[in-house]
Amino acid sequence: MVAPFSQSFTIEGRNFFNAGEASTEIKSILKELGIDAAVIRRTAIATYEAEMNVVMYASRATLTLNIVPEMIRIVVDDDGPGIPDIDLAMQEGYSTATPEMREMGFGAGMGLANIKKNSDQFTITSNVGIGTRLDIVIFIS
Numbered sequence: 001m002v003a004p005f006s007q008s009f010t011i012e013g014r015n016f017f018n019a020g021e022a023s024t025e026i027k028s029i030l031k032e033l034g035i036d037a038a039v040i041r042r043t044a045i046a047t048y049e050a051e052m053n054v055v056m057y058a059s060r061a062t063l064t065l066n067i068v069p070e071m072i073r074i075v076v077d078d079d080g081p082g083i084p085d086i087d088l089a090m091q092e093g094y095s096t097a098t099p100e101m102r103e104m105g106f107g108a109g110m111g112l113a114n115i116k117k118n119s120d121q122f123t124i125t126s127n128v129g130i131g132t133r134l135d136i137v138i139f140i141s
């Protein structure tokens with residue numbers, strides 16, 4: 001059985017140099033805790049996509065990782081422009097990535113859809129001009 005665990009991470013918007021650090025650290029925490037490889041993989045994908053969206057579109061965020069024996073919960077709460085149309089943003093292929101971001105390999109418009117696919121529960125809420133919050137739950141079975 002997995003022991004309860006909780007940790008918060010700060011993600012800096014527009015800092016491509018440190019991009020992916022939180023997801024990488026979370027992946028090693030999950031490995032350390034002996035969590036099932038498939039669960040780690042799904043969590044790593046969801047966390048990485050959420051982290052990169054903060055780097056690309058927001059000013060900053062707090063990512064909170066909570067692990068209890070039944071589930072992994074990740075909440076990413078950002079300060080940023082928010083998302084005016086969540087249904088549109090969720091559509092595969094929709095992206096507002098800049099040419100520079102596309103040159104770096106981002107902007108396929110797949111991130112949010114991939115987070116949803118890899119989560120057991122996924123909630124996204126956003127306030128334009130304030131920020132966006134993702135609540136991701138992945139069951140450990």
Ligand SMILES: Nc1ncnc2c1ncn2[C@@H]1O[C@H](COP(=O)(O)OP(=O)(O)OP(=O)(O)O)[C@@H](O)[C@H]1O
Nearest residue numbers: 053057082089095096097106107108109110111112
């Ligand atoms: N945290 C966020 N704050 C503001 N806008 C966001 C945020 N996350 C996503 N978006 C908006 O939703 C769109 C779709 O996001 P999604 O992650 O699916 O694709 P992408 O980031 O554009 O490309 P990819 O993730 O495939 O590199 C983004 O282009 C952006 O307009």
Ligand SMILES: [Mg+2]
Nearest residue numbers: 049053111112
């Ligand atoms: Mg993305």
